[in-house]
Amino acid sequence: MSKLIVEERNVVVPGEKLATGMEYLPGNGSFREGEDIYSSQLGLVNVSGRFVKVIPLTGKYNPREGDIIIGKITDVSFGMWLVDVGCAYFACLNVREVPEFIDKGADLSNYYDFNETVIAQVIKVVRSKDINLTLKGQGLRKIKGGKIIEVTPSKVPRIIGKQGSMISMVKEYTKCNIVVGQNGKIWIKGENVEDEVRATEIILKIENESHTHGLTDTIKKALEEGTKNGL
């Protein structure tokens, strides 16, 4: 007799029973003990088919293949760079994964140096430990100027909005170039610092009020008011 004990989008804590019976299978953030499935994380229940998952909304970034992220070069090593993307392990950027042609034996730091920031894509994740990045692709590059702010990675979807609607709106009103990394790091570059500060304030507002109803309208209003006040 298999039975689901929790409902979709229930908030659960580590050790909480989610389902009983073998018909259900543990997904990310859950585990089986005997007949039962328990949560191993604080998060929201997500049932897809037979899988019962828990999606964490706090803590460090959990990399997934395909994610666009913003990271900082922390080490230049043989044939690769190590990049801090805000998760438990440094990600690896292989010399073959950059658009430049680099001669054997060349000093890699001439291309991408310690402390420089890149917009990269996650191409491979092995058991959330070996994380491989690429810089080959549209929009992927080293970034110069502008500023980086950090938000909780789980809030990123709200900041981007449906089909990018939220972030497009922020870009339009603040006239800033903005790249939102799935790892919660956001790059903002405007024509002047006032625009950047305004974009920052709006993004932090989205993060703080991400749970409220009518968020899009609230943000639109805030942006319009800012424009009216000549900000």
Next chain:
Amino acid sequence: MVYSKREDGRKFDELRKISAKVGIIKRADGSARFQIGDTIAIAAVYGPRELHPKFLQDPEKAVLRCNYDMASFSVTERKKPGPSRRSTEISLVTEKALASVVELDLFPNTAIDVFIQIIQANAGTRCAGICAAAMALAHAGIPMKDMVAAISVGKVGDKIVIDLDKEEEDFEEGATDIPVALTARNKEVTLLQLDGEVSKDELMQAIKLARKGCEEIHNVQIEALKEIYKEDKNGQ
């Protein structure tokens, strides 16, 4: 030897007032505050993060490192700042109380650091620290098989009591203090210390009492953890 009534009017099996809050330190990956009576513990978790120097790494699992510290002003007579033999031991038993529930094998070569600061003390600080630390770990999104709660039980005069306060710990005619940590689901004892004298039956009775107290604490922990999500849920 007769202990007929608790000074603060509590029943022998009654906890002091408990409150808890999650997410109090911005820079940490996870954080929590736990208060029981006049004892206040704050915990912050950093990690999992790469562990350096390399020789400290464990290729099989993450290294859980706990540090318990009492603020100099948390007690009536100033405690000299910095570690002591006492705090070193408490850090160690705290680590052992938590290690069995944390899925350390998911993050080899990393460290998960837990820092506990007691900012106000009235007995039961190590247990309060463990309660705060378990919440901070969950808040940091670290996979755990279970939650942990801790409470001190013991014998004051001739009575088995739960959650001794400072006066009871110092009871003139003798008090035995038994800090106990229990996992919420499997009810495994992960911390057990004792100073004093009790019979085997009294000890087993005390552990039963701790079990009841930990259930109550666990509910407070869950509520505080779920609190930060409430808003998210309503908004969807």
Next chain:
Amino acid sequence: MDNEYIISLVDQGKRLDGRKFDQHREISIETSISKNSEGSARCKMGNTEVLVGVKMDVGTPYPDSPDEGSIVVTTELSPIASPDFELGPPGVEATEIARIVDRGIRESKAVDFKKLCIKSREKCWVFFIDIYPMNDDGNLIDASALGALAALKNTRFTKLENDKPVFGEFTNEKVELDKLPITFTFVKIGKGILVDPHTREEKAAEARLSVAVYNGKIHAMQKGGSKGFTESEIEMMLDLAIKKEKDLKKVIEKAK
């Protein structure tokens, strides 16, 4: 990239969070945060948060000041407050913060040490002011100095019996603090001088100056950082500290 960016912002007369160069973050103070202490306070400057507690003990006056008590300030930079801090005995940074706070209080005579004398040459009060940062988002110096002052204002004396302290029992007598020295920390980034720096600005800074002022007079200073200031820069910082003194005083005056 971060430092360069901050430097280029400052060149344009701007700051990362949109503040003006002479503008503080929001400051809030809460007192009586720890019951067993004689006095305690929590001071927040933006996201920076410090806890300060005051404990008392009875000691022997120094031979060169037989009618005075004393204060001892310590800072513990616990890794609870920042991933950049490490466990261990107080390092240079922690010691410097404690010393700056100590001198601000001592040199402005915020506490009249004579009133801490119990028996000339024999017994006096010693105040231990212990500072615990809980979240470091920059400018721990000013937050600590302000927190220490608030904790002192909150302090009541421990009960004395036959000239011996009875720990855990307090009198209704509060510590008299008629002078409230305010500490201002400035950093120099490029050619700009900024007050109340946050972490990223501290990292980009080449020089730092902390100034404790009371009633328009300067009572303690500390220059930090590897580069120097010009005389006109120093004058400018002093003018600013003196000008802003009353604004910050309002915050501390409210603390009880």
